[in-house]
Amino acid sequence: MTWFISPAHAEDAAPALAPAVVSPAPTETHTEVGHEAGVKAPFPPFDTQKYPSQIFWYVICFGLLYLLMKRFLVPRLSTIVEGRATRIANDVEEAQRLRVESDKALGTYEKALADARSSAHAIAQAGTDEAKAAAVKQRADIESSLTAKLDAAEARIGEIKAKALGDVGSIAEEAAAAVVTALSGNQPSADEVAAAVSAVSSK
Amino acid sequence: MANDPIHQFHVKEYFPLGTFGGMEFHFTNSAFAMGATVAIVVGFLTLATAKRSLIPGRLQSVAELAYEFVAGTLRSSAGKEGMRFFPLVFSLFMFILVANFFGMFPYFMTATSQIIVTFALAMTVMLTVVVYGFMRHGFGFLGLFVPSGVPMAVVPLVSAIEVISFLSRPISLSVRLFGNMLAGHITLKVFAGFVASMASLGALGVGGAILPLVMTVGLTALEFLVAFLQAYIFTVLTCMYLNDALHPGH
Numbered sequence: 001m002t003w004f005i006s007p008a009h010a011e012d013a014a015p016a017l018a019p020a021v022v023s024p025a026p027t028e029t030h031t032e033v034g035h036e037a038g039v040k041a042p043f044p045p046f047d048t049q050k051y052p053s054q055i056f057w058y059v060i061c062f063g064l065l066y067l068l069m070k071r072f073l074v075p076r077l078s079t080i081v082e083g084r085a086t087r088i089a090n091d092v093e094e095a096q097r098l099r100v101e102s103d104k105a106l107g108t109y110e111k112a113l114a115d116a117r118s119s120a121h122a123i124a125q126a127g128t129d130e131a132k133a134a135a136v137k138q139r140a141d142i143e144s145s146l147t148a149k150l151d152a153a154e155a156r157i158g159e160i161k162a163k164a165l166g167d168v169g170s171i172a173e174e175a176a177a178a179v180v181t182a183l184s185g186n187q188p189s190a191d192e193v194a195a196a197v198s199a200v201s202s203k
Numbered sequence: 204m205a206n207d208p209i210h211q212f213h214v215k216e217y218f219p220l221g222t223f224g225g226m227e228f229h230f231t232n233s234a235f236a237m238g239a240t241v242a243i244v245v246g247f248l249t250l251a252t253a254k255r256s257l258i259p260g261r262l263q264s265v266a267e268l269a270y271e272f273v274a275g276t277l278r279s280s281a282g283k284e285g286m287r288f289f290p291l292v293f294s295l296f297m298f299i300l301v302a303n304f305f306g307m308f309p310y311f312m313t314a315t316s317q318i319i320v321t322f323a324l325a326m327t328v329m330l331t332v333v334v335y336g337f338m339r340h341g342f343g344f345l346g347l348f349v350p351s352g353v354p355m356a357v358v359p360l361v362s363a364i365e366v367i368s369f370l371s372r373p374i375s376l377s378v379r380l381f382g383n384m385l386a387g388h389i390t391l392k393v394f395a396g397f398v399a400s401m402a403s404l405g406a407l408g409v410g411g412a413i414l415p416l417v418m419t420v421g422l423t424a425l426e427f428l429v430a431f432l433q434a435y436i437f438t439v440l441t442c443m444y445l446n447d448a449l450h451p452g453h
Contacts, residue, residue: 044212045318045385050233052226054214057234058323065241065298070290073248077270078289080255080263087257 172197208392212316212385236314240302248297269297273438280442281449288445291331295324296438303384303430307423315433316384318377325376328441336448347451376440383433387426394419 041047177193216229251266259267273293277285299315306313314320336344348365349358397415401408 044209044214045316045381047214049227050214050216050229050231051319053216053220053229053231054233054317054319055323056220056228057231057237058320061234061237061241062294062298062324062327065244066290066294068245069294069297073245073252074290074293076252076255077248077266080252080259081267081270081274084257 169194169197169201172201208389208396211312211388211392214312214317232312233314233317233320236302236305236312237320239311240298240305240314243301243305244297269293276435276439277442277445280439281446284449285442285445288331291327292438292441292445295328295441296434299324299380299437300431300434303434304427306384306388307426307430313384313388315380316388318381321377321381321384322373324380324437325373328376328444329373332444332448335445336451339448340451344448344451347447351452372440372444376437380433380437383429387422387429391419391422391426394422 044050173190173193176197177188177190180188180193213232215232217232217235218230220228220230222228247262248266251262254260254263256263270293273296274286274289277289277292281288302314305311306316315324333344336347340346348362348369350361350365353361394415398412398419401412401415404411
C-alpha cells in the first residue's frame with residue numbers, strides 16, 4: 001500500500017523538489033505526482049479532474065466504433081456469414097428441386113416409353129388386322145369371281161349338253177328314218193319317226 | 204518510478220484541447236489507448252472481411268469466429284430479437300477485448316483500468332436498456348421490477364430489491380472490469396518489481412528472483428486469460444440486461 005502514502009510524501013517533498021526535477025532515481029517517483037502537488041493527488045483512476053477528458057474521448061472513440069460497426073463492419077460480416085448459410089441452404093434446396101425434377105423427368109420418360117410401346121403394339125395389331133381383312137376380302141372376291149366363272153361355265157356346259165341332246169334327237173330321227181326307208185322301202189312320216197325315237201329314248 | 208505499481212494508471216495529459224464549462228479537456232494516454240483500440244478493431248475487421256470469400260482465410264476465420272461467438276451469446280440470452288443490438292454488443296466486446304489486450308503491452312495504457320471508462324461502458328449499456336425499454340414497452344417496462352407470481356403482500360419489498368439490484372448493475376458491471384484489470388496489472392507489476400529489486404541485491408538475490416520471475420510469467424498468461432474473460436463476462440451480462448429491455452416480464 002505504499003502508493004497510497006506517496007501522495008503525502010509528494011506534498012511534503014514537492015516544494016523542495018521543484019527545482020530538482022532532474023535529480024536521480026529515488027526522487028523520480030515523486031516528480032510524477034509532484035506536478036499536481038498542492039492539491040492532494042488522488043489514486044489515479046479516481047482522479048476526477050481527468051474524468052471529463054476520458055469521457056470525452058470515450059464518447060468519440062466508442063461512438064466512432066459503433067457507427068463504423070453498424071454502418072460498415074457488421075453488415076459486411078453478416079453478409080459473409082449469413083450469406084454462406086443462405087448459400088448452403090439454397091444449394092441444398094436447389095439440389096432437392098433438381099432431384100424432384102429428375103424424378104419427374106424419369107417418370108415422364110417411362111410413361112412415354114410405355115405409351116410408345118403400347119401404341120406400337122396397337123399399330124402392329126391394326127396393321128395385322130387390316131392385312132388380314134384385306135386378305136379375307138381378296139380371297140372372298142376371288143372365290144366369288146371363281147364361283148361366277150364356274151357357274152357360267154356350268155351353264156354353258158348345260159346349254160351345250162342340252163343343245164347336243166337336242167341334236168342327238170334329230171340325228172336319231174334322221175338315222176331312224178333312213179334305216180326304216182332302207183329296210184322297208186317306204187318313207188315313214190316325220191311325226192311317226194319322232195314319236196318312235198322319243199318313245200325309245202325316254203325308256 | 205520503476206517499482207511504483209500505480210504509475211501505470213496515471214493519465215498523462217499530452218496536450219490540452221481547451222476548457223469547457225470549467226472542465227479541462229486534454230488528449231491523454233488513455234485517449235490514445237482508446238483511439239488505438241478502435242483503430243485496431245476497425246482495421247482488423249476491415250482487413251479480415253476485405254475478400255469476403257466463401258471459404259474463409261485465416262484472418263477472416265478469426266473475424267467470423269468473433270462474430271459467431273458474440274452472435275451466439277446474444278441469441279442464447281436475448282433471443283433472435285436481440286440481434287437488433289448486435290452492433291452494440293459486438294462493439295462492446297471488441298472494444299473491451301482489444302483495450303484489455305492493448306494494456307498487456309508494456310508502456311501502453313490500459314483504458315479499461317480507468318473506472319470512468321468502464322463506468323461509461325456500463326452506462327452505455329444501461330442507458331440503452333432503459334431508453335429502449337421505455338420506447339418499446341412504455342410504462343410496461345416497469346414490470347421488470349414486479350416479478351410475476353409473487354404474492355401482493357411482498358410485492359413492495361421484492362420491487363424495492365429489484366430496483367436496488369437494477370441500479371447496482373452499472374456499478375457492478377463497471378467495477379468488475381475495472382477491478383480485474385487494475386488488480387491484475389498491479390499484481391503483475393509488483394511481482395515484476397520483486398524481480399528487479401531482488402536481482403539488484405547480488406548473487407543470492409538473483410537466485411531469489413527466479414520465483415517472482417516464474418510468477419510474473421504465469422501471471423502474464425493469467426492476465427491474458429482475464430483480459431478475454433472480462434470482455435466475455437461484460438458481453439454476457441450486457442446480453443442479459445438487453446434481454447430485460449426486450450422482455451421486461453419475468
